[in-house]
Amino acid sequence: MPACRPRFGVAVVLLGLLAAVAMPANTALAQSGWLPTSWFSSGEIDATAMFPLAENDGPWLVLASTFRGESAREDARSLVHELRGRYKLQAYTLEKSFDYTGEQAGLGLNPDGTPKRMRYANAAEVTEVAVLVGDFSSYDDPRGQKMLTKIKSLRPETLTSGKAKSQAFSDFRRMLKLDANAAKGPMHLAFVIPNPLLPEEFFSRPEVDDFVLEMNSGVANSLLDCPGRYSVRVALFTGAGTFDQKAIEQGANVELESRLVEAAETAHQLTESLRRRGFEAWEFHDRESSMVCVGSFQQLTVPAADGRQVIHPGIAKVVEKLGADPEKLAQGEIMPRSIDGVLLEIQPKPVDVPRIPANRRR
Numbered sequence: 001m002p003a004c005r006p007r008f009g010v011a012v013v014l015l016g017l018l019a020a021v022a023m024p025a026n027t028a029l030a031q032s033g034w035l036p037t038s039w040f041s042s043g044e045i046d047a048t049a050m051f052p053l054a055e056n057d058g059p060w061l062v063l064a065s066t067f068r069g070e071s072a073r074e075d076a077r078s079l080v081h082e083l084r085g086r087y088k089l090q091a092y093t094l095e096k097s098f099d100y101t102g103e104q105a106g107l108g109l110n111p112d113g114t115p116k117r118m119r120y121a122n123a124a125e126v127t128e129v130a131v132l133v134g135d136f137s138s139y140d141d142p143r144g145q146k147m148l149t150k151i152k153s154l155r156p157e158t159l160t161s162g163k164a165k166s167q168a169f170s171d172f173r174r175m176l177k178l179d180a181n182a183a184k185g186p187m188h189l190a191f192v193i194p195n196p197l198l199p200e201e202f203f204s205r206p207e208v209d210d211f212v213l214e215m216n217s218g219v220a221n222s223l224l225d226c227p228g229r230y231s232v233r234v235a236l237f238t239g240a241g242t243f244d245q246k247a248i249e250q251g252a253n254v255e256l257e258s259r260l261v262e263a264a265e266t267a268h269q270l271t272e273s274l275r276r277r278g279f280e281a282w283e284f285h286d287r288e289s290s291m292v293c294v295g296s297f298q299q300l301t302v303p304a305a306d307g308r309q310v311i312h313p314g315i316a317k318v319v320e321k322l323g324a325d326p327e328k329l330a331q332g333e334i335m336p337r338s339i340d341g342v343l344l345e346i347q348p349k350p351v352d353v354p355r356i357p358a359n360r361r362r
Helices: 072-085 142-153 167-176 210-215 245-249 254-276 313-322 326-330
Strands: 060-068 091-099 103-109 115-120 125-136 191-194 230-238 281-285 289-297 301-303 309-311 349-352
Touching: 060 072, 060 142, 072 091, 072 125, 125 142, 142 191, 230 254, 230 313, 254 281, 254 289, 289 313, 289 349, 309 313
Parallel strands: none
Antiparallel strands: 060 125, 060 191, 091 125, 103 115, 230 289, 230 349, 281 289, 301 309
């Protein structure tokens, strides 16, 4: 058998009919308030802690180093402790195992027409542990890029004193002829990566175009400013049709324009009413409708004591307080709640927070 080798002022919202109100600049991928901006304070660190990466870390981090082999965990633990203790950095570890002992699909077919099967030349189960530094909102988050530069120049004792014994680092160091006196630091090949634990859809949030962005410019509590990945939609007001910008510019669709203006005004009034009641309310306007959302959440579910994933308690609280009365629903009485005479949705639901294009500022 052949072998193979491993390898996002209502006046502005109303369709641009009035002048826009200036707002502070804000980039798409580095939204203010998305994540903590200060590093944790130093303190005693549990000598046995591996500080494993979690889904709510990141979502972007600097991959500082990786370790492979029998000593990978100890080397990674040593480095993450040094980065946290000596350098006061928010460091984590991420472990992954690879099984190279089984058969693999090969190229081509055998004479009898069956697919070829192959085995790895060096059959083994391999453990790799990565050390990451983070909590950055995007690939080009200025804090992340500054940290990347810093990581590249650090010379942690774990990597310069010969203490690291894991195979990947040892081979890598010999290959590049790195040592304590080398001009470049032992982590000079560090780079920024997305949190591997997050699903792909996390990084494919709906993106608003220039016109919709302008519609939401100057809004004090715009959903585009929501720091979380998700919010809960509690009301939707439609224009009962699709907004045709070209037709509006030519003086047509006046009735539709009026309906959209009314929808935007209602959404704005509801947002203010909810905020007066202590809810973290947001409004968002597009070509077809205006909606009001409540809350800011980085994830939809959280792990329960028994390991099951359950709905985020903050989301459940919004649904409980602003959704229809569940007891009345059970009795077949469908009656939505109302705020200052404005009806809310019977069943509020989580939505993705829209994202501003990377090349635009608000």
